[in-house]
Amino acid sequence: MTTINLHELAALDEAQRQALLARTEADLSTFLEPARRIVEAVREEGDAAIVRLAREIDKVELRPDGLLATEEEFAAAEKALEPEVKEAILYAVDNIRRFHEKQVPEPMWLEEIRPGAFAGERWTPISSVACYVPRGKGAFPSVMMMTAVPAVVAGVKEVIVLTPATPEGGIDAASLFAAKASGVGKVYRVGGAVAVAAAAFGTASIPKVAKIVGPGSPWVVAAKRLLADHIDTGLPAGPSEAIILADATANPDLAALDLLIEAEHGPDSSAYLVTDCREVAERALARLPELIANLGPQRREFVSKVLGGPRGGIVLAPSWDEALRFVNDYAPEHLEVLSDEPFAHLGGITEAGEILLGENSVITIANFCLGPDCVLPTGGWARSFSALGVYDFMKRASIGYVTKAGYGELARQARVLATYEGFEAHAQAVSPLRDRLAGRTES
Numbered sequence: 001m002t003t004i005n006l007h008e009l010a011a012l013d014e015a016q017r018q019a020l021l022a023r024t025e026a027d028l029s030t031f032l033e034p035a036r037r038i039v040e041a042v043r044e045e046g047d048a049a050i051v052r053l054a055r056e057i058d059k060v061e062l063r064p065d066g067l068l069a070t071e072e073e074f075a076a077a078e079k080a081l082e083p084e085v086k087e088a089i090l091y092a093v094d095n096i097r098r099f100h101e102k103q104v105p106e107p108m109w110l111e112e113i114r115p116g117a118f119a120g121e122r123w124t125p126i127s128s129v130a131c132y133v134p135r136g137k138g139a140f141p142s143v144m145m146m147t148a149v150p151a152v153v154a155g156v157k158e159v160i161v162l163t164p165a166t167p168e169g170g171i172d173a174a175s176l177f178a179a180k181a182s183g184v185g186k187v188y189r190v191g192g193a194v195a196v197a198a199a200a201f202g203t204a205s206i207p208k209v210a211k212i213v214g215p216g217s218p219w220v221v222a223a224k225r226l227l228a229d230h231i232d233t234g235l236p237a238g239p240s241e242a243i244i245l246a247d248a249t250a251n252p253d254l255a256a257l258d259l260l261i262e263a264e265h266g267p268d269s270s271a272y273l274v275t276d277c278r279e280v281a282e283r284a285l286a287r288l289p290e291l292i293a294n295l296g297p298q299r300r301e302f303v304s305k306v307l308g309g310p311r312g313g314i315v316l317a318p319s320w321d322e323a324l325r326f327v328n329d330y331a332p333e334h335l336e337v338l339s340d341e342p343f344a345h346l347g348g349i350t351e352a353g354e355i356l357l358g359e360n361s362v363i364t365i366a367n368f369c370l371g372p373d374c375v376l377p378t379g380g381w382a383r384s385f386s387a388l389g390v391y392d393f394m395k396r397a398s399i400g401y402v403t404k405a406g407y408g409e410l411a412r413q414a415r416v417l418a419t420y421e422g423f424e425a426h427a428q429a430v431s432p433l434r435d436r437l438a439g440r441t442e443s
């Protein structure tokens with residue numbers, strides 16, 4: 001029998017409230033040291049370490065020259081999959097592509113900021129990126145699509161995928177099919193901290209890349225933290241988390257149903273139903289046991305651990321403002337707003353990776369096929385990071401152009417500031433000496 005937490009916010013002191021806001025990623029202490037040993041092994045031994053660590057950690061036999069998925073494996077995956085799974089993947093890829101194509105910025109803009117002073121920006125794709133697709137507590141063709149599609153839309157030349165092998169040494173069939181549908185052909189069987197290190201340093205068979213994106217277990221998160229000086233590790237995406245925010249008009253049964261969605265990812269996930277309505281809280285609480293009983297043993301164990309543990313359950317706020325304050329302090333990865341008037345609440349929500357409005361906008365739909373990316377900042381990082389998108393696969397260069405006519409005024413102002421900061425060469429470069437060296441009359 002699962003015990004589900006009912007936290008009455010008004011009865012908590014500040015320390016107890018802060019404890020509810022904490023996430024698994026806040027304490028990586030048990031992962032960092034072993035992850036450091038893994039990273040060093042991959043740096044020193046390359047593919048040999050990948051094979052050895054796959055055997056030791058994942059109990060799977062790999063060949064150093066067999067890490068890359070073959071054409072035969074892609075073909076076999078396509079053959080093995082049920083038509084309805086392939087159709088759903090193609091449908092999702094289409095929506096995800098449509099959404100991300102909307103994000104593509106103008107390649108360049110240039111404005112005349114002052115007479116003769118032009119300034120702007122040019123966007124170009126990052127040259128090489130690794131998409132990490134988890135496969136520990138389940139396969140994630142969804143993450144394959146959500147990472148690969150924006151990379152391809154952005155125009156990244158070298159997109160590779162890193163994903164743990166199946167226990168038989170293969171690669172999940174739907175993930176392979178999704179890679180191909182997304183426009184990516186290089187999929188390597190390597191996972192966890194090993195994969196992050198391989199992307200950072202490169203090995204004989206895996207190319208070193210400029211950036212790694214994609215969510216993962218604390219092993220992946222720990223390795224990214226250790227390797228942040230070697231590779232761009234992008235937005236922090238760790239164990240999944242969600243808040244269902246429900247007002248008095250919400251259907252409590254749906255609130256209970258949707259609370260289980262992200263809680264089932266694993267015991268390290270976080271999930272809260274936040275409401276200011278006691279009736280919604282109590283009716284959802286009463287409904288949960290039967291919904292949990294519908295799940296298989298593993299998912300039942302995960303949701304029970306989350307909803308009865310330190311990072312889950314129902315939060316009853318003394319007012320709607322307090323409910324909103326809790327949500328904004330938490331900065332959830334996924335936020336589902338259950339209300340007859342969900343748009344009325346949008347203005348009060350300032351910190352969330354994804355905001356899904358109303359009872360039809362179910363987290364499940366957004367996780368798989370609505371279009372926006374399901375790779376989102378966790379651990380409170382939604383305060384400053386955004387959902388994965390085309391921008392994560394591109395960078396901007398500032399562009400400047402000063403005409404002969406514009407030069408004089410800009411040079412005068414710059415010389416004053418350079419002199420104030422004590423930069424003599426800076427000042428000299430825009431002094432009358434420049435005019436003489438350029439063979440023109442003083443400006």
Ligand SMILES: NC(=O)c1ccc[n+]([C@@H]2O[C@H](COP(=O)([O-])OP(=O)(O)OC[C@H]3O[C@@H](n4cnc5c(N)ncnc54)[C@H](O)[C@@H]3O)[C@@H](O)[C@H]2O)c1
Nearest residue numbers: 134135136137164191192215216217237239240265375376
């Ligand atoms: N934030 C997001 O956008 C998002 C999206 C999807 C999934 N997720 C999260 O990603 C995570 C996926 O985790 P997962 O476990 O399913 O897959 P994973 O691929 O991230 O982790 C499995 C790998 O971790 C490594 N590992 C496992 N045990 C280890 C040990 N004892 N020592 C060293 N390495 C070890 C292994 O290499 C293994 O292959 C989940 O927490 C899920 O909630 C987040």
Ligand SMILES: N[C@H](CO)Cc1c[nH]c[nH+]1
Nearest residue numbers: 142143240241367374375
């Ligand atoms: N909820 C995950 C992001 O936190 C995405 C996902 C994919 N499959 C199931 N869920």
Ligand SMILES: [Zn+2]
Nearest residue numbers: 240261262367
């Ligand atoms: Zn999910």
